[in-house]
Amino acid sequence: MKLIDQLLQDAQKSFSGWDISFIEDTGRIQYELLPWSYGSEARKYLFEANSLLDMGTGGGEFLSKLLPLPHYTAATEGYLPNVPIAKERLEPLGVEVFQIDIDDELPFAAETFDLVLNKHESYSVSEVKRILRPDGLFLTQQVGGTDCTALNELLGASVNTAYQDWKLQTAAEELAGQLVVLEQQEAFPSMRFYDIGAVVFHLKAIPWQIPSFTIEAYRDCLMELHQFIEKKGFLDVKQHRFLLAAARK
Template sequence: MKDTLFENYLRDIEEHFSGWDFSYITDSGRMDSGMLSWSYGSIVTPHIRQSKAMLDMGTGGGELLAKFQPLPPVTCATEGYAPNFPIAKKRLEPLGVTVKEVKEDNLLPFTSERFDLIINKHEEYSPKEVKRILSSQGTFITQQVGGNDCLDINQALGAPVNEEFLHWNLEYARNELVEGGFDVVEWKEEEPFQRFYDIGALLYYLKAIPWQVPDFTIDRYKDSLYAIHKTIQSKGFFEVKTNRFILIARLNNS
């Protein structure tokens, strides 16, 4: 017998996704994430209020940066994902933010020692390039997604794991910054759970982060998706473990 509920949920992969906005599944309670013991926003806010020149790396559609108003007198943002760039420009330029499209993390379009604060949420970065554009007394704050994030999804689907990022964790990132001439003054790593309350929410999520399962199509993984759907129907949710870490670093001027 055809499962009409399952087939209806499959249509959620067609829902529009832009910027870095998961409100379609979060605001409706269809996906929920476990709490971290820190708040990225609460950490960066006092630094933003003291900054004279700030860079937000990987601003997405600018949704988060816009919420940190008032912004420093000089505020710049970068975005490397082409569909997000015009969205970020439209949202941020009226706020006085200079938005730059970037293709290479190690080649940023800014002069040396340009910023006293660089913030970065879930964006790749080159320690050498961050060091170049950060002032001598500046601060670099980054929250990152670890390489073993949501691997339970791959396991449940029977999908190959993207091994390119498996090394990426707090220890590796911290050592890389120290070797790059930084003092890491604060750091923390945690693995909270994330829950999907219907299979449509999982499909929407996979569309937004295609690197999780690079070869994903509904047809290829339909049997596994249906098995997850049945798990949700019996248990109430599908739960996966995430991986987040945060570092605050300053240049080692000794």
């Protein structure tokens, strides 16, 4: 079996939640460091919170590491396969997990939370404001609209232009209309792939990058990319991240 066939077959390994440790823990993918730490930012605001909501908790991987949690902690998740994973991980910790379908109808009373965390999840500014208590804080790290578009271009896939304007300036202006923006940062760190199997596994885990992706449909382009990585040793693409913290006054 050729190396590329082995790598592509290897990339079919299943995963759950947003756990891509199969390629991260083996060093097959590496990330340039951000100029901030979302975890440290969350910790900074968490100490004074008596109630917490984690929006888009995935499988609860991040939230479960923020112990001890506030007296009332809840989490939402919109991706159905993640919901039972999140419940299994978080409910023993006393966290209520809610499956949601839309961002502007969250199942919480007004002024419920001191802190709302949101990592890489969509949100409605007006709904976030509604559920925050006075002086409550909203912290979000977002994936910008130009994230990893080089992968689309290299594989001959179209780029979703609907989100091209999703960036720090746009999000900060939206938040400033209803909340007081306290912090804002933006970065374009590199993500490095060391083999074509890691690229394919990443595209499986992040299906919205190339919604039409299958190995069969993109095999010729994957072969060319494999040869490029074999020659250079790696493939770098630019991510797009931004961080915002805002308060309800």
